[in-house]
Amino acid sequence: MKHPFQNFQVDHMTLLLQPKLYKVAYVIFDIIFGVGSQDLLYEKRKEWIKGEGEKSLTFAVCIGEGASEDPNLNKTIIAVVQPSEPEKQRSHVREMLDNHMAASHWQHIALRTPDLLAFHKHSIERGVNFITPILKDDADDLIQVFSGEWYFPGMPASGMFFEFLQRNPNEEHMKVVEEQNREMWFRDKTFLGLYGEKEGEYQSGNVTPFIDFDLFDAIYDLLKDKEIWDIKPADVEAVEKLMLENGRKKVKTQEVAAK
Numbered sequence: 001m002k003h004p005f006q007n008f009q010v011d012h013m014t015l016l017l018q019p020k021l022y023k024v025a026y027v028i029f030d031i032i033f034g035v036g037s038q039d040l041l042y043e044k045r046k047e048w049i050k051g052e053g054e055k056s057l058t059f060a061v062c063i064g065e066g067a068s069e070d071p072n073l074n075k076t077i078i079a080v081v082q083p084s085e086p087e088k089q090r091s092h093v094r095e096m097l098d099n100h101m102a103a104s105h106w107q108h109i110a111l112r113t114p115d116l117l118a119f120h121k122h123s124i125e126r127g128v129n130f131i132t133p134i135l136k137d138d139a140d141d142l143i144q145v146f147s148g149e150w151y152f153p154g155m156p157a158s159g160m161f162f163e164f165l166q167r168n169p170n171e172e173h174m175k176v177v178e179e180q181n182r183e184m185w186f187r188d189k190t191f192l193g194l195y196g197e198k199e200g201e202y203q204s205g206n207v208t209p210f211i212d213f214d215l216f217d218a219i220y221d222l223l224k225d226k227e228i229w230d231i232k233p234a235d236v237e238a239v240e241k242l243m244l245e246n247g248r249k250k251v252k253t254q255e256v257a258a259k
């Protein structure tokens with residue numbers, strides 16, 4: 001059964017580019033995709049080393065608009081990120097690209113749901129890992145959360161994850177989010193917050209997976225002798241049971257840790 005909060009629309013996509021391509025892409029978006037100055041949604045900079053000047057961290061472009069009445073729910077947006085850190089400094093973005101021998105890598109797709117809190121609860125109950133609490137972006141009037149990466153035991157982290165977000169959350173939603181988070185991240189902090197979180201994961205070597213490795217193995221074990229057309233509703237039910245057990249265990253551990 002599909003819940004209303006599972007009606008997702010693509011809000012934006014985030015693309016990692018090697019610095020040489022970052023510059024070239026900037027003009028390709030202009031010439032080939034028709035991105036004018038009014039379509040450049042933001043561009044953020046940082047001076048990593050004092051005196052060496054600012055580097056561009058990220059920019060976002062609107063490459064089209066749909067027919068919906070609300071212009072906020074209409075845009076086709078690509079956010080672009082380059083590893084802007086000095087050569088000698090570690091960069092998870094550089095590692096994501098270099099480790100995959102890639103000049104470009106689609107890092108996350110942001111999926112918009114009409115009810116982020118309900119979706120988040122549904123996912124947590126089933127053992128899905130998120131690397132941030134639900135964050136609030138004040139200037140954009142949205143709430144968002146970032147998942148763990150899609151990979152599995154024995155493989156390097158893939159660099160691919162999801163963002164889930166809700167635009168124009170109502171007051172009731174906001175109250176719940178505020179109660180859940182003592183520390184709220186706002187606009188400038190949101191990009192840097194995710195960036196810092198990923199940087200910490202890559203430096204520690206502990207990249208949070210979308211679902212725990214033992215849960216992944218247990219699910220794979222149930223499915224390994226089946227082709228996908230052999231997977232029946234009873235198998236899905238068995239997998240969901242494993243996920244719910246994992247989710248319950250983690251909530252309990254967190255409750256104990258919070259005491």
Ligand SMILES: [Fe+2]
Pocket residue numbers: 012014079108110163
């Ligand atoms: Fe995003």
